[in-house]
C-alpha cells in the first residue's frame with residue numbers, strides 16, 4: 181500500500197529527474213560534462229550507500245565493478261547492442277559481487293575494506309595480463325548514436341540508472357531485506373539471534389552496488405573512446421564514491437546526492453587549478469569529513485532540525 | 493518427550509573447560525532454573541543452546557531434533573529465543589521497531605500491520621504501553637530489559653532463555669520483574685531461567701539445575717537443591733548466595 185506522502189515523494193522525484201533531463205537542450209559543452217559527472221557519482225554513491233549505509237561496511241570495490249562494466253562494453257559493442265550491454269554488465273557485476281560477498285562478508289570490517297581494495301587491483305592485473313596475451317594495450321570504444329551526441333546519450337542513460345537506483349533503494353527500504361540490514365548494522369549478534377540469515381542478507385544487498393557500478397561503467401565506456409586498465413580500474417574512483425557518500429550521509433537514500441553535487445563542482449575547480457595535487461586534496465577531504473562530519477551533511481541537518489524542534 | 497534436551501554437552505575455551513559433560517531435560521510448559529556461582533558456565537550453556545558458540549562435544553535437541561551445530565538464526569527460527577546477560581538493543585531504532593524486529597524475523601514470522609500489532613501487544617504485556625515511540629537511549633534500565641524481553645516474545649518462541657533477566661534491578665523493580673516472569677510462566681511458556689536471585693528461583697522455577705565449574709552438581713525442586721550440601725558448599729563464601 182502507498183500513502184499520500186509516498187505518492188508525493190515519487191512525483192517529486194519524477195519531476196526532478198524530468199527537469200534534469202532537459203540539461204542537454206540547454207548546454208552541450210561544459211555543463212553537460214559536469215552533468216554527466218554528477219549523474220555518474222550520484223548513481224555510484226547512492227547505490228554504494230544502499231549497502232554501506234546500514235551495514236557500515238566500507239567497500240572500495242566500486243572501481244572493480246565499474247572497470248568490468250567498461251570492458252563489457254569495450255569488448256562487445258561491435259556485435260551486441262549498447263542497450264543490451266548495460267543489463268549484461270549489471271548481471272556480471274552483480275554475480276561478481278555475490279561471489280566476493282560470499283567470500284568476504286563473514287570477515288570483520290577491516291578485512292573487508294582491504295579485500296575490496298585489492299579486488300580492483302586484482303581484476304585490473306588479470307585484464308592487463310589478458311590484453312598482453314593478445315597483444316593489445318587497450319580497446320577502442322567508438323560508438324555513434326546518430327543525431328544524438330555520445331555525451332547526451334550517456335547523460336540520459338545515467339539519469340535512467342539514477343531513477344532505477346532510487347526506486348530500488350526506496351523499495352528495499354520498505355522490504356524485510358532493508359529492515360534486516362538495519363538490524364544487522366545495529367547489532368549483528370541480535371540480528372542472528374532474532375532469526376536473520378545475516379550472511380545471505382549482506383550478500384544479496386552487496387550485489388546491488390556491484391550491479392549498478394558495472395552498468396555505470398558500461399554506460400560510460402563510449403565517453404572514454406579508448407579504455408585501458410589503468411583508466412577503467414582507477415582506485416581513485418572508489419575513494420571518490422566513498423567520500424561523496426559519507427560527505428552527504430549514507431544513512432538516507434537522498435544523502436549521497438547532497439555530497440555528490442558540491443564535491444563534483446569542487447573537484448572540477450581543484451583538478452583545473454591544482455592538477456598535480458588532486459590525490460593530496462582528496463586525502464585531506466577524507467580526513468576532514470571523517471573528523472568533522474561523521475554523519476555527513478544529512479547528520480548535520482538532522483541535528484539542526486532536532487535542536488530547532490527541541491527549542492520550539 | 494522433553495522439548496529441549498542437552499546431553500553430554502562440553503565446551504572448552506583452550507585449556508579451560510567451561511561446560512563439562514553437562515546435560516538436562518526441559519519439559520514443555522516448565523520453568524527450569526539454572527543456577528550456580530559466578531563463572532560456573534551458565535551463560536556459556538545458554539550460548540551453546542542458542543548457537544552463539546559451537547559445542548566442543550555432546551548434543552542438544554529441540555523436540556527430538558538435533559540443533560547443535562546449526563547457526564543461531566536457524567535455532568531462533570526453530571523456536572529458541574534468548575535475552576543477553578548484558579542487554580542488547582538496536583540503538584538506532586525506536587522501542588517499537590526493536591520489538592517489531594522480533595516479530596518479523598522470529599520463530600513465527602509476520603510483516604506489516606500484523607507485525608506491528610504483535611509488537612504493540614508485546615509492549616503491553618511487558619508493561620511498556622505507550623512507550624513504543626521512544627528511542628532506546630531514553631529508557632530506564634528496567635525498561636531496556638523489558639524491550640529485550642518483548643523482542644524475544646514477539647516471535648512466539650517455543651523455548652525462552654533468560655540470562656539473569658532480573659540482575660541489576662532495585663528491590664521494587666525486582667518485584668515487578670518477578671511478577672512479569674510469573675505471568676509468562678502462567679501462560680504456559682517454557683523457560684530456562686538463569687538467575688542469582690534465589691527468591692526468584694524459589695518462587696518461579698518448577699525444577700532447578702545447579703552448576704559448578706561447568707558440571708551439574710544437583711538437580712530437583714528448588715527446595716531440594718537449595719538444601720543440598722554440595723550446593724551449599726559450592727556457594728559458601730560466594731557473595732551472591
Ligand SMILES: Nc1ncnc2c1ncn2[C@@H]1O[C@H](COP(=O)(O)OP(=O)(O)OP(=O)(O)O)[C@@H](O)[C@H]1O
Nearest residue numbers: 505508510528529530531532533534535536537577
Ligand atoms: N568466549 C569465551 N572465551 C573464553 N572463556 C570464556 C568465554 N566465555 C566464557 N568463558 C569462561 O567460561 C567460564 C564460564 O563463564 P560463564 O559466562 O558461562 O559463567 P556464568 O555462570 O554465566 O557466570 P556469571 O554468573 O558470572 O554470569 C568462565 O571462566 C569464563 O571466563
Ligand SMILES: [Mg+2]
Nearest residue numbers: 534535536577
Ligand atoms: Mg552469565
